[in-house]
Amino acid sequence: MAFLDGISFELGVDGLSAVMIVTVLVVLLAVLVFAAGELRSVRFYGLMLLFAAAMLVTVTATTLLTLLMAWEVMGATSYALIGFWWREPRRVRSGLVAFLTTRAADLGLYLAAGAALAGGAHGLELDRLAGLPAGWRDVVAAGLVVAALGKSAQLPFSFWLSRAMDGPSPVSALLHSATMVAAGAYLLLRMEPLLDATSWAAVTVAWVGAATAVALGAVAVVQRDLKQLLAASTCAQVGFMVLAAGTGGVAAGTWQLVAHAFTKSLLFLCAGAWLTALGTKDLAGLGGAARGYRLVGIAFTVGALSLAGVPPLSLWATKDHVLTAALHESVPLYLVGLAAAALGAAYAGRALALVWAPTGRAKKPVPRPQLAALPPLAAGAAGLGLLALPGLWTERGTEPAWWELVVSGVLALLAAGLTARVVSRRDLPAPAPLLGWLGLERLANAVVARPTLALANGLARFDDRAVAGTVRTTAAVGTAFARLVDRRVEWSVDGVVRLVARGFRAVGRLARRPQTGQLHHYYAQAVVALAALAVLLLLVR
Numbered sequence: 001m002a003f004l005d006g007i008s009f010e011l012g013v014d015g016l017s018a019v020m021i022v023t024v025l026v027v028l029l030a031v032l033v034f035a036a037g038e039l040r041s042v043r044f045y046g047l048m049l050l051f052a053a054a055m056l057v058t059v060t061a062t063t064l065l066t067l068l069m070a071w072e073v074m075g076a077t078s079y080a081l082i083g084f085w086w087r088e089p090r091r092v093r094s095g096l097v098a099f100l101t102t103r104a105a106d107l108g109l110y111l112a113a114g115a116a117l118a119g120g121a122h123g124l125e126l127d128r129l130a131g132l133p134a135g136w137r138d139v140v141a142a143g144l145v146v147a148a149l150g151k152s153a154q155l156p157f158s159f160w161l162s163r164a165m166d167g168p169s170p171v172s173a174l175l176h177s178a179t180m181v182a183a184g185a186y187l188l189l190r191m192e193p194l195l196d197a198t199s200w201a202a203v204t205v206a207w208v209g210a211a212t213a214v215a216l217g218a219v220a221v222v223q224r225d226l227k228q229l230l231a232a233s234t235c236a237q238v239g240f241m242v243l244a245a246g247t248g249g250v251a252a253g254t255w256q257l258v259a260h261a262f263t264k265s266l267l268f269l270c271a272g273a274w275l276t277a278l279g280t281k282d283l284a285g286l287g288g289a290a291r292g293y294r295l296v297g298i299a300f301t302v303g304a305l306s307l308a309g310v311p312p313l314s315l316w317a318t319k320d321h322v323l324t325a326a327l328h329e330s331v332p333l334y335l336v337g338l339a340a341a342a343l344g345a346a347y348a349g350r351a352l353a354l355v356w357a358p359t360g361r362a363k364k365p366v367p368r369p370q371l372a373a374l375p376p377l378a379a380g381a382a383g384l385g386l387l388a389l390p391g392l393w394t395e396r397g398t399e400p401a402w403w404e405l406v407v408s409g410v411l412a413l414l415a416a417g418l419t420a421r422v423v424s425r426r427d428l429p430a431p432a433p434l435l436g437w438l439g440l441e442r443l444a445n446a447v448v449a450r451p452t453l454a455l456a457n458g459l460a461r462f463d464d465r466a467v468a469g470t471v472r473t474t475a476a477v478g479t480a481f482a483r484l485v486d487r488r489v490e491w492s493v494d495g496v497v498r499l500v501a502r503g504f505r506a507v508g509r510l511a512r513r514p515q516t517g518q519l520h521h522y523y524a525q526a527v528v529a530l531a532a533l534a535v536l537l538l539l540v541r
Contacts, residue, residue: 007124009069011060016254020059020178020186023258026380027178027265028052030373034269035170037367038276044084048174051077055179059186064113064124071109071147071183075102078180082167094163101160101444102180105150112143130193141194141201144187149205152184154212154242158235159440165227169272172227176234177265182257185241189253192245206246206329210336213239217343219437221350221419222430226271226281232437233307233347234264236340237315240322243337249325255384256322259314262380263306269373270300274355277364283351284427288359290352293366299374301352306381308348309341309412311405314384319344320408324400341408342415349416353423 013021032048039045054077057070076099083095113124119136121128129140153161161181165172175181188195188205195202213236220232237260244253273296274289275281290297306313319341327334422428433439514525 007065007122008063009066010062011057011066012062013060016186016190016250017059019254019258020182021056023261024052024055024059024178027261027377028174030377031170031174031265031269034173034272034370034373035168037369038170038272039168041084044081044168047077047080047084048170051081051174051179055183058183062126064109064116064126064129067126067187068109068113071106071151074180074183075099075106078102078164078175081171081175082164084168084171091166094166097163097441098160101157102150104448105157106147108143108146108150110143112140112147115139115143126190129191130197137194138198138200141191141198144191144194145201145205148184148187148191149208149242150184151187152181152238152242153235154184154208154239155215156440156444158212158216158232159437159444161231161235162228162437162441165225165231169227169268169275172231173265173268173272176231176268177263178261181234181238182241182261185238185245185253185257188242188245189250189257192248192250195246196248202246202248204246206243206326206333209239209242209244209246210326210333210340211239212236213243213340214336214343215438217340217347219434220347221343222428222434223347224283224430224435226274226283226286226351227268229283229347229351230264230267230271233344234260236344237264237307239340240319240337243333244322244325247322247325247329247333249322252318252321252325256315256318259306259318259381259384262377262384263303263315266299266303266374266377266381267307269370269377270296270303273366273370273374276370277366283354286355287357288355290355291358292363295371296366296374297355299378300355302378303381304348304352305416306385308345308416309408310345310416311409311412312385313382314380315344316405316409316412317385320400320405323408324404327404338408338411342411345412345415346419349419350423350428352416353420354427357424 028048032045035044035048051074054070054074058067058074061067061070079095079099081095082098083092085091112129115136116124116129116132119132119140121132130137132140149155150157161176164175167175192202195205216232216235216239220229220236223229223232237256241253241256241260244250244256271281274286274293277293278286278289280286290300302313306315309316309319323334323337323341326337419428436442
């Protein structure tokens with residue numbers, strides 16, 4: 001459909017987008033069923049459907065124009081959903097932080113669109129961007145990478161995902177699994193040919209993903225809030241998808257995305273069920289929660305073991321394919337990815353140890369719709385482990401060797417088991433930098449937000465004092481000049497006008513005197529006039 005001259009609004013479905021469509025719809029259905037046990041707001045469901053629709057348009061977009069429109073709608077609705085309980089100022093501020101952070105990164109898409117037009121991609125088709133001239137291609141790649149890293153909460157943008165935890169649990173489940181955060185990873189996977197066509201983009205993306213997986217994995221290990229732990233783990237797990245995009249493992253990254261969507265939505269909904277029943281998301285307050293709510297506890301265990309990469313669950317299979325793609329590119333990348341996998345097992349093991357602690361819990365029933373949403377997601381989190389079987393993989397040449405599967409499986413079991421054993425005796429220490437998400441939000445405030453506000457305030461003062469002052473001075477001078485004209489010049493002009501009027505009135509009075517109405521007077525006047533005319537003619541000659 002033509003939207004602008006030479007640029008169309010177009011959608012298309014291929015293998016990658018088809019997988020994403022099914023994943024988004026399945027997770028959305030489970031989340032909405034869960035939400036029915038907690039929320040009754042029409043506004044909430046309308047925003048959730050609009051949010052999911054924007055994600056569906058994003059994954060089926062074939063032009064940058066279509067992608068931009070869906071990208072913007074997704075960002076706007078995420079702000080409304082994170083700050084859904086708008087009467088609480090902190091939630092509104094959190095929505096604003098998340099929106100402004102992703103919005104700043106989204107400017108990269110506009111840069112990419114402008115560079116694509118300048119480089120000759122007049123239709124802005126995504127498939128043609130890799131064929132742009134070298135200079136413009138690099139600019140397009142840079143814009144897309146920045147936008148994708150911001151949306152997927154990779155370093156240095158990761159802190160906005162911590163703030164997003166102030167939204168309702170169903171929002172966290174959808175946003176962290178199959179929609180907004182996944183959108184950035186999807187874009188990088190979709191644009192892998194463009195990344196590969198440049199000399200720097202693929203390597204940069206791979207190392208950013210690997211660094212995020214390690215750094216945010218370490219952050220997740222020490223979190224005291226279950227939703228914060230899951231949020232940090234989302235950054236880390238999405239880091240594996242980004243790593244896959246940078247190393248050419250598109251299929252590996254795609255299935256990592258799908259397996260993570262089922263796993264993470266399941267874990268967030270379990271956390272939401274406990275929050276509904278127990279009124280807390282603090283891990284210390286959730287001690288024994290899995291024992292008190294067995295169905296929720298079993299579902300959480302399936303999700304946590306999948307998150308840990310324990311065989312034969314889903315993320316064990318998909319993560320090993322990502323690591324194999326990394327190993328083909330760089331041994332250091334593989335080792336960093338393996339370290340991130342061990343951290344993933346550690347934070348999953350810690351969470352399991354705490355929620356299964358032998359502590360009595362007062363029971364308040366979990367609503368049935370919330371319970372009904374968990375088993376299908378648990379089945380997906382477990383069943384996608386079939387992807388590890390030979391012959392079921394669609395990307396030839398990146399299937400892991402048997403020893404890679406064994407190494408990662410043993411590493412996951414050891415890391416999870418050792419962490420659970422340590423935590424069962426005494427919880428891990430929480431260094432302030434890790435507990436505070438590496439101080440990324442403070443750093444962003446110091447480096448970006450405060451200088452920007454200072455510049456804006458300076459420009460505002462300049463506008464008030466210089467620009468507006470000049471306007472006020474000009475107005476004052478004009479007013480004074482007008483008063484001067486009114487007092488001096490206009491008075492003189494009025495005097496001339498009045499003088500001319502008096503002269504014409506005098507002439508008029510004189511002209512009325514010959515008008516006597518007597519015919520002989522008119523004859524005499526005519527004779528005098530003719531005589532005067534004759535004399536004038538004689539003089540002129």
